[in-house]
Amino acid sequence: MGLYRAILYRLMLAVITLWLLSVIVFAGCQILPGDVGRAILGPFADARAVAALNHQLGVDRPLLAQYWSWITGMLRGNMGMSYTYRAPVAPFIGHALVNSLKLAGIAFVLVVPLGILGGVVAALKVNTWIDRTIVIAGLSATVVPEFVSGIVFIMVFSIWLRVFPLTATPPANAGVFTQIYYLLMPSIPLFMILFGYIARMARAGMIEALTSDYTRTAVLKGLSYRQVIWRHVLRNALLPTITVIATQCGYLIGGLVVVETLFNYHGIGSLIFAAAKAKDFPMLAAGILVIGVVYVGANLIADLLYSALNPRISFGGRE
Amino acid sequence: MSKRDQLISQIRRNLSEVENDLMDNALAGRVDRRGFLAHGTRLGLSLPLLGTLAGAMGMGGVRPARAAGPSGGTLRVAMTMPAGAIDPVTIADDGGLMMAMQTAEYLCTLNPDYTLKPVLATSWSPNTDGTVWTFKIRQGVKFTNGQPMNADAVIASVERLVNPKNGSNALSAFAGVLSPGHSQKIDDYTVAFHLDAANGNFPYVLSSDNYNLVILPANYTGGFEQSFIGTGPFKLEKYIPKTGASFVRNDDYWGPKALLDRTEFTFYADMQPQVLALQGGQVDMLAQMPVFEGRAIIDNPQFNIISCKSSAHEQVHMQCDAGPFKDKRVRQALALSINRAALVRGLFQGHADVGNDSPFCKAFPSTDLSVPQREQDLKKARALLEQAGVGGGFSVTLTTEQFLEIPDYAVLIQAFAKKIGIDINLHIESQDAYYGKAVPGQSDWLDVPLGITDYGNRGVPNVFLNAPLTSKGTWNAARFHNPTYDGLVADYVKALDLTGQRAVSGKIEELLLDETPIIFGYFYNYIYATSKAVSGLPAIGDRPFLQTVSISQS
Numbered sequence: 007m008g009l010y011r012a013i014l015y016r017l018m019l020a021v022i023t024l025w026l027l028s029v030i031v032f033a034g035c036q037i038l039p040g041d042v043g044r045a046i047l048g049p050f051a052d053a054r055a056v057a058a059l060n061h062q063l064g065v066d067r068p069l070l071a072q073y074w075s076w077i078t079g080m081l082r083g084n085m086g087m088s089y090t091y092r093a094p095v096a097p098f099i100g101h102a103l104v105n106s107l108k109l110a111g112i113a114f115v116l117v118v119p120l121g122i123l124g125g126v127v128a129a130l131k132v133n134t135w136i137d138r139t140i141v142i143a144g145l146s147a148t149v150v151p152e153f154v155s156g157i158v159f160i161m162v163f164s165i166w167l168r169v170f171p172l173t174a175t176p177p178a179n180a181g182v183f184t185q186i187y188y189l190l191m192p193s194i195p196l197f198m199i200l201f202g203y204i205a206r207m208a209r210a211g212m213i214e215a216l217t218s219d220y221t222r223t224a225v226l227k228g229l230s231y232r233q234v235i236w237r238h239v240l241r242n243a244l245l246p247t248i249t250v251i252a253t254q255c256g257y258l259i260g261g262l263v264v265v266e267t268l269f270n271y272h273g274i275g276s277l278i279f280a281a282a283k284a285k286d287f288p289m290l291a292a293g294i295l296v297i298g299v300v301y302v303g304a305n306l307i308a309d310l311l312y313s314a315l316n317p318r319i320s321f322g323g324r325e
Numbered sequence: 326m327s328k329r330d331q332l333i334s335q336i337r338r339n340l341s342e343v344e345n346d347l348m349d350n351a352l353a354g355r356v357d358r359r360g361f362l363a364h365g366t367r368l369g370l371s372l373p374l375l376g377t378l379a380g381a382m383g384m385g386g387v388r389p390a391r392a393a394g395p396s397g398g399t400l401r402v403a404m405t406m407p408a409g410a411i412d413p414v415t416i417a418d419d420g421g422l423m424m425a426m427q428t429a430e431y432l433c434t435l436n437p438d439y440t441l442k443p444v445l446a447t448s449w450s451p452n453t454d455g456t457v458w459t460f461k462i463r464q465g466v467k468f469t470n471g472q473p474m475n476a477d478a479v480i481a482s483v484e485r486l487v488n489p490k491n492g493s494n495a496l497s498a499f500a501g502v503l504s505p506g507h508s509q510k511i512d513d514y515t516v517a518f519h520l521d522a523a524n525g526n527f528p529y530v531l532s533s534d535n536y537n538l539v540i541l542p543a544n545y546t547g548g549f550e551q552s553f554i555g556t557g558p559f560k561l562e563k564y565i566p567k568t569g570a571s572f573v574r575n576d577d578y579w580g581p582k583a584l585l586d587r588t589e590f591t592f593y594a595d596m597q598p599q600v601l602a603l604q605g606g607q608v609d610m611l612a613q614m615p616v617f618e619g620r621a622i623i624d625n626p627q628f629n630i631i632s633c634k635s636s637a638h639e640q641v642h643m644q645c646d647a648g649p650f651k652d653k654r655v656r657q658a659l660a661l662s663i664n665r666a667a668l669v670r671g672l673f674q675g676h677a678d679v680g681n682d683s684p685f686c687k688a689f690p691s692t693d694l695s696v697p698q699r700e701q702d703l704k705k706a707r708a709l710l711e712q713a714g715v716g717g718g719f720s721v722t723l724t725t726e727q728f729l730e731i732p733d734y735a736v737l738i739q740a741f742a743k744k745i746g747i748d749i750n751l752h753i754e755s756q757d758a759y760y761g762k763a764v765p766g767q768s769d770w771l772d773v774p775l776g777i778t779d780y781g782n783r784g785v786p787n788v789f790l791n792a793p794l795t796s797k798g799t800w801n802a803a804r805f806h807n808p809t810y811d812g813l814v815a816d817y818v819k820a821l822d823l824t825g826q827r828a829v830s831g832k833i834e835e836l837l838l839d840e841t842p843i844i845f846g847y848f849y850n851y852i853y854a855t856s857k858a859v860s861g862l863p864a865i866g867d868r869p870f871l872q873t874v875s876i877s878q879s
Contacts, residue, residue, distance in 0.1 A: 038757065041762070043492065044760075044762065044763060045757070046408070046409055046415055046417065047415060047417050047492070047494045048417035048418070048494070049756075049760035049763045049768075049770065050417075050497060050763075050792075050800065051417065051494050051496065051497055051763075052489070052496035052497040052500060053763070053764065054489040054496060055489065055491070055492050055493050055494060055496040055497070056492070056763075058489060058490050058491060058492040059415065059492030062492055088409075089409075090408060090409030090410065091409055091410050091566055092409070092410045092412075093410065093566070098566070098567070157597075157601075160601050160605070161601075164601070164605045165601065165604050165605045168605070168606075171607070172598075172601055172602055172605040172607045173598075173602070173607065175568075266594075267593075267594045267595045267598065268595075268597070268598055269598070270591070270593050270594070270598050270602075272567055272568060276594055277567075279594075280406075280567075280594065283757075284408060284409065286409075
């Protein structure tokens with residue numbers, strides 16, 4: 007019962023968070039210089055034309071009226087019409103979200119097991135050359151920006167060796183494996199950025215757990231090494247890592263503007279970036295809310311995992 | 326009388342006064358072949374006739390059309406993503422324009438040498454004072470949906486853009502030139518345009534120069550993206566917003582059929598991945614490549630680089646009515662501090678022409694080339710500052726936009742100015758912040774004492790002469806108010822013949838050199854890059870017409 011109440015409570019919080027987010031995005035759009043008509047027609051257009059276009063789009067109405075019609079539409083499941091594309095927002099968001107989830111999924115599947123494995127191995131071999139190699143390589147990879155590593159990969163693998171395609175967008179109607187093939191190279195820069203981070207968190211957690219009293223107790227009571235690591239150390243050591251991974255989900259879904267641009271991939275990051283530049287509020291708000299939902303969802307899952315792994319934490323909290 | 330002279334005088338008898346003025350200029354050697362053709366087509370003379378005349382006058386005939394390449398195949402083009410819905414009425418970006426012009430056509434288009442090529446109009450001519458221009462419309466042309474292209478379609482297409490209620494991006498191009506309701510149907514294939522004021526360059530306002538003016542059916546009310554309706558050499562196969570588009574040859578096209586079977590466009594959010602895509606063989610052509618973003622391939626012999634002369638430039642304006650640049654000697658000094666040849670080399674690897682602080686670039690036939698070119702002269706610049714009472718130098722902020730090579734240009738100006746003691750602080754902001762609301766008081770562009778603003782290619786200097794420089798100009802960031810200049814520009818716009826235009830253009834160039842409200846440092850070329858398999862792309866900047874393009878299949 008406590009668990010369901012906790013989830014409900016978290017969901018309510020999430021709704022309030024998302025609503026606040028929509029208010030902030032709307033306010034932000036108003037603060038940005040220029041207006042929608044000007045953004046579409048450019049600086050050299052006649053002021054009368056800009057006014058006429060703003061009127062057609064309805065962005066010359068009072069701010070409250072604009073926000074009200076948007077939020078009521080949203081509550082009825084209508085994401086609204088894009089100002090710049092003059093078409094419903096939902097298909098754009100849906101398409102971009104699916105793309106983003108694919109790319110994030112592949113990066114996630116690569117980096118989470120390998121990052122944790124790297125951290126665990128480093129901790130078990132702490133202060134040896136293996137540990138140093140993993141830590142230094144992870145750290146070095148993290149500080150290389152995506153646009154540098156991405157271009158290097160493109161130059162080497164797509165232009166010189168021609169083993170990987172230049173773009174992340176597969177041909178229409180491509181099968182699963184073709185899609186994965188197209189997404190592999192773009193996910194490597196993401197892997198590089200996240201690997202060091204996750205590995206270091208896992209390593210620190212492991213070292214702390216290995217030196218803790220309960221580990222010593224477990225060893226002293228005669229459990230095998232394998233049993234100690236699996237049953238006692240890992241469960242405790244990975245808790246902070248899970249939180250870190252959950253917080254990176256928002257980035258993996260919505261923060262990949264650079265990688266998406268470089269590999270010409272139509273994900274949600276570049277969608278909202280373009281929408282922000284064009285002051286396309288319905289598109290921007292819908293995109294940000296979708297990322298918000300993913301982020302909140304990922305954190306909720308992380309919390310549940312946390313409690314599953316750590317019996318000391320339980321929802322409802324009166325025990 | 327030689328045979329040549331007989332031919333010329335025979336033709337001249339049928340020409341109007343204005344047309345004969347052009348002939349006088351040509352015979353006296355005051356206009357070269359290029360200028361002769363440019364002005365002749367503007368006056369509505371056909372290119373074959375002009376070619377005959379040019380040949381008779383020893384200018385060399387019109388070059389024969391390039392030998393047609395192999396037909397068939399698909400051309401894959403990388404281009405910058407359209408900024409929004411493809412609606413010819415509102416498009417204001419290269420990407421959107423690139424899409425619309427694949428299927429829709431103009432009345433006339435710019436040729437590489439700034440002459441006009443008749444497309445959906447077959448000819449045009451002014452009345453004696455240039456206040457009424459009559460256009461003959463091509464017969465037998467149908468839209469892709471079967472509707473006829475005629476005077477009604479032309480008038481509706483123009484009225485749609487002239488009407489201030491439609492949010493049309495071309496409204497500023499028509500302001501003061503053509504008002505709503507002034508396009509008159511003479512018959513099904515003849516339209517007369519009654520202008521607000523005499524205008525010698527009006528055909529350019531109805532050409533591809535005014536890129537919103539593609540001819541659409543009379544009953545068009547929007548939704549171009551669904552049909553890509555037009556009369557052009559290609560028709561829509563598929564359009565996916567934010568992703569790409571493909572077109573196939575229109576076999577019912579009224580003119581020479583396209584050589585390619587298909588074209589395939591992929592949209593990119595940025596330039597660098599496009600260059601990489603060409604290098605990686607994923608596309609055959611880049612629809613546009615600014616020099617500074619194409620350094621990786623511009624000198625690479627593996628690719629064709631098509632460099633098109635243009636009148637596109639950046640204007641460095643200095644506020645003339647207050648602040649440090651109120652004294653024209655200070656403005657002259659800053660202009661004299663700049664090494665223009667170094668700009669052309671450094672910023673464009675030579676793919677640009679130096680500017681002479683007026684909108685008259687070498688590409689325009691009406692430019693008076695006898696006006697001496699301003700060169701870097703630091704000694705004179707320092708002396709001018711001394712005379713103006715600021716010999717000890719001063720400090721000022723240069724505000725500009727993050728766009729193309731402009732930030733680099735700003736840094737170079739800063740370095741040049743330092744040599745004469747002017748200390749420039751740079752403030753480089755986003756385009757949104759720089760242009761703001763685009764009205765004085767709400768726009769850095771129009772409010773700062775020193776700024777750099779980008780201007781795209783135009784076939785005639787009219788827009789450059791008016792909006793940024795005349796007293797009533799809406800883009801007058803320099804706050805330049807000079808009645809003599811306003812009068813000269815009015816004379817230039819009215820002038821129907823080359824003699825008249827050149828008489829004024831020299832005076833305008835000299836006046837602007839003296840007053841220097843704006844530094845025109847260079848006019849840069851537009852660049853297309855293609856693989857070696859591609860041929861036949863005409864060198865028309867910013868308007869890659871693909872009808873004559875072919876690709877070899879190997």
